[in-house]
Amino acid sequence: MPNGSHGQNAGAGALLAILRDGRARTRAELAELTGLSRSTVSQRLDGLIAQHWVVAGEGSISSGGRPAAVFAFNEGARVVLAADLGATHARLAVVDLGLTVLAERAMELPVDRGPERTLERVVTAFRELLAADGPDPAHVCGVGVGLPGPVEHASGRPVNPPLMPGWDGFPVPEWLGERLAVPPAGPEAGPEAGPEVARVPVDRVLVDNDVNMMALGEHWAAGPAVDHLIFIKMGTGIGCGIITGGRLHRGAQGAAGDVGHVRVPASDAPCRCGNSGCLEAVAGGASMAAVLREAGIEARGGRDVVALMRAGDLRATRLVRQAGREVGTVMASIVNFFNPSVIVIGGDIAEAGEQVLAGVRETIYSRSLPLATQHLAIRASELRDRAGVVGAALMVVEDVLAPDAIDRAVT
Known part of the structure; x- marks a missing residue:
């Protein structure tokens, strides 16, 4: 960040953005980086410290005179509740501001x-996690949720989700915000607060498609050097999250990346979306399990397919390999169009490892232009089952710690 890039209008949020890089800074360094006077830096640091966003760091920095105090971002100042809901399984987590x-x-x-039945269990599980593991409910600053279907980003409401009967238009943010109400901050807050203390609804409940959340999580794990990343979830259904220029691409209505309903050549398999020949109907975990059941092999979903493959079942192995090829066929067109630097494969079917990755790589490299694949990395998810909750938490953290939001909170 160049000297004076924020200028004299830099607020407390700008200081916090600098400190979030993990380096402890002195007042002099912060003044140099923002162009603010030391007195203004001190005033804004006081506001951040009062709300626990910043703490005095351990040690000090000396340039030969009196050692200067250092300040650091307080990753434990608040916690986020994160939920990654798939078609059949869920993972919930309590995450701090450092993820x-x-x-x-x-x-x-x-x-x-x-x-309602699904989200009631989510609320109960969140309360149990908070009660068992110690974070004060009053420190919850937001909730992030990934859903296995299209979500209108502005409202957080599902839109005609094929895997989610009864969810269309359901007000997920408002419903969860009311039921996850927390005690107010202050001396009366905390686990011991009685029922007479008014509880405050969580007003920051952010909801998005689960694959978008996984893409955010994997991009965070990959680091800032990766600007263009595609995440493919191969589970009950198939979806795609797109990172371009370091940012999540949702599209005009939040429907970007719905590759599961791209038509696969020479397939008329019926899809639950109402069409036929969709990628999901050919390579999704539910469709593969259905093929095995027709052959007399017990399989409820994608996890069972992978378990059978690992146990040496030849039918399951062939299905998994072919699923990788089918996904690769669709992705080859996207590679030519989008030119990502990294493709990450996650979800239940990705647990098949090289059996599925080999099929994806084989088709992409054979059908994509050499320039598009010259430096392309295709790999398994680094965060695995945690990708969704890390991404959901990141979505909330970036909203909570946005400079404008911090300026409003501190002033």
């Missing part, structure tokens, strides 16, 4: 039971 998972739980949770 460290403090507590988590995985559970079977079919979303086809409807929104």
Whole structure:
């Protein structure tokens, strides 16, 4: 960040943005980086310290005279509740502002039971995680949720989700915000606060498609050097999250990346979306499990398919390899169009490892232009089952710590 890039209008949020890089800074360094006077820096640091966003760092920096005090971002100032809901399973976590998972739980949770039954279990699990693992509910600054279907980003409401009967238009943010109400900040807050203390609804509940959340998580894990990344989730269905220029690309209505319903050549397999020949109907975990059941082999979903493959079942192995090729066929067109530097494969079917990755790579490299694949990396998810909750938490953290939001909170 160049000297004076924020100028004299830099607020407390700008100081916090600098400190979030993990380096402890002195007042003099912060003044140099923002162009603010030391007295103004001190005033704004006082506001950040009062709300626990910043703490005095350990040690000091000496340039020969009196050692200067240092200040650091307080990753433990607040916590975020994050939920990654798939078609059949869910992972929930309590995450700090540095994206460290403090507590988590995985559970079977079919979303086809409807929104209220599903979200009641989410609320109960969040309360249990907070009670068992110690974070004060009053420190919850927001909730991030990934859903396995299209979501209108502005409202956080699902839109005609094929895997989620009864969810269309359901007000997920408002419903969760009311039921996850927390005690107010102050001396009366905390776990011991009685029922007579008014509880404050969580007003920052952000909801998006689950694959977008996974893409955010994997991009965070990959680091800022990766500007163009595609995340493919191969689970019950198939979806795609797109990072371009270091930012999540949602499209005009939040429907970008819905590759699961791209038509696959020479296939008329019926899809639950109402069309036929969709990629999901050929290579999704549910469709592969259905093929095995027709052959007399018990398989409820994608995880069972992968388990059978690992146990040496030849039918399951062939299905997984072919699923990789089918996904690669669709992705080859996207590679030519978008030219990503990294493609990450995640979801239940990705647990098949090289069996599925080899199929994806084989088709992409054979069908894409040499320039587009010259430096292309195709790899398995680094965060694996945690990608969704890390991404959901990141979505909330970036909103909470946006400079404008911090300026409003501190002043």
